Amino acid sequence: MSNPSWQKRKQHWLQKTEEFVQKTPERKERFQTLSGIEVDRLYTPTEVTEEISTKIGLPGEYPYTRGIRPTMYRNRFWTMRQYAGFGSATETNKRFRYLLEQGQTGLSVAFDLPTQIGYDSDDAMSAGEVGKVGVAIDTLEDMENLLRGIPLDQVSTSMTINAPASILLAMYIAVAEKQGVEKEAIRGTIQNDILKEYIARGTYIFPPTPSMRLITDIFAYCQQHVPNFNTISISGYHIREAGSTAVQEVAFTLANGIAYVQAAMDKGLDVDQFAPRLSFFFNAHNHFFEEIAKFRAARRIWAKVMKERFRAKKERSHQLRFHTQTGGSTLTAQQPDNNIVRVTLQAMAAVLGGTQSLHTNARDEALALPTEESARIALRTQQIIAHESGVTDTVDPLGGSYYVESLTDQIEAEALAYIQKIDELGGAVGAVEQGYMQREIQRTALETQRKIESEEEIVVGLNKFRLAHEKEPDLMKIDSALAERQIKQLHAIRQRRNQQDVNQKLSALKQAAQGSENLMPFILEAVKSYATVGEISHSLRDIFGEYRII
């Protein structure tokens, strides 16, 4: 059946995209296959029903099933952003520079657990953990060393930091100022997603109510002063790693997203002011087509939620932009080189699903943090997909596939059912407090384990195709003297700084925390006085209390 409105819409899209390309040119004048066949920007059916027209639509248009940009990777590739951080700030700075030299296009900082949970390196709670899963940051001085020689007006930086997100963002702003870079010019992302910490990742500090306040304070502050920073990265990654299904990953992540939007609106913020700076973070797991469909379904659900539920008007508010990391829990300690292949397939799914940035895991991550060589292979994997595979030459190459579209619909429907259930439980905050999502995830995690042990699910090299003898590769070792050095340095700063100034800034922060003022300016002041992550966090613990899950 011919559909005149579709013809009109497509015409309009072609024209609009032509104008877009004039302003933001594509990578090449012409795209061709290796046989010289010309590759079009977009492929669509000639005959389209009303249903398909609204559901699948066109890339760069609501509901964004086919991607959020009209030309996607024909214009520019996703940001290649490898999560890195270990030991001291100076060591991590070296790894950052190495990755940038190797063609990485954005930074992603891994902090150690004491930093993520608001303890200084010399705190008793930090014993054994300093510099282990990420870089140790105690004061602004560490942040200065971490970012030394990296022009913050040119590089965008993602920071995996949640409960103390305001503190690390404040440090980043302060370092930029020292480099002569205005707040307005810095670009990056803070994870700042506390709900999934309660659900799956474990680095919470404060109870939900003050945590939500800290998050919305950041929204409000950045909207005014740091407009190019993504104020949150609402993360399904860790929910999936904890054992969820793809459907649960989408549902719980978007339910959390809904809770943040609601909290910000309840605070009186205008949805179209803050929503364009919300970003997402998903896992790319093993089931190739389900993963692709998952990304497409997530985009469509979010667009509808923002438009219909929250009445957002700006296109940017409707667009779900996301980072992807390949699935860490899919990697095996056995025959670790096989992981390169797993990562390649998962990364391909992320690209075919239209990701904005990507981290590819290294082959040895089931054993330790990656060596430099493993980290390089992981980055090369993305570069090969981008430059050699040709999947980047047309937009949403799998759009219209009977299978992928059907999976997309099904994931959408099942995720919506979950979201409705969570709404009934009082939204994501209520559901988290009742342990609903945690229980759902544990149930599927256990099921998966049983399937692997009964060999209903095959993991190559693990429960089938095993080697009689495995040789462990050379692994990355964290220098055990690091913690001592870090603590020494911290004590030196405590000696050097103006203690009276620090006390003053901390007590001003505590006072503000008791009221309802935006805490960001107070935290920024404290950071600049070289107050430590631990001191600032403890000041807030004194007022907000700590969250405990039994």
Next chain:
Amino acid sequence: MLPIRVLVAKPGLDGHDRGALIIAQALRDEGMEVIYTGLRQSPAQIVATAIQEDVEVIGLSCLSGAHNDLFPEVMRLLKAQGVNDMIVVGGGVIPQSDIPFLKEHGIAAIFTPGTTTKETADFIRVAVKKLREEPINESDSKN
């Protein structure tokens, strides 16, 4: 026969508890009584809970790379409390090369990624059976 009592514990700041939760449930399914500590337990808290709950086995789970500090600390505190008949096993992201060091400190076994829950349960059953049949007496531990 009395059921085997196990404490599954997360020492340190690591928040990865997928493995710990799976092991806890799997050991329950194997007929053991399992107590799970929850996240962020100091070695001292773990030892105190183990003694209070009168467990025969402690299972430590660590994926943050802090095992070489935290596991031996649990062993040291157990000894300091005069406890020398608890079987302590560990699991997590632990390189093979660290295992001899951990065993020297008295960890009975380390279960690395890919170990089945059944292997873990079997190990615990055999070790507990042995301990029940030939309890460690005071003079043995004074070396």
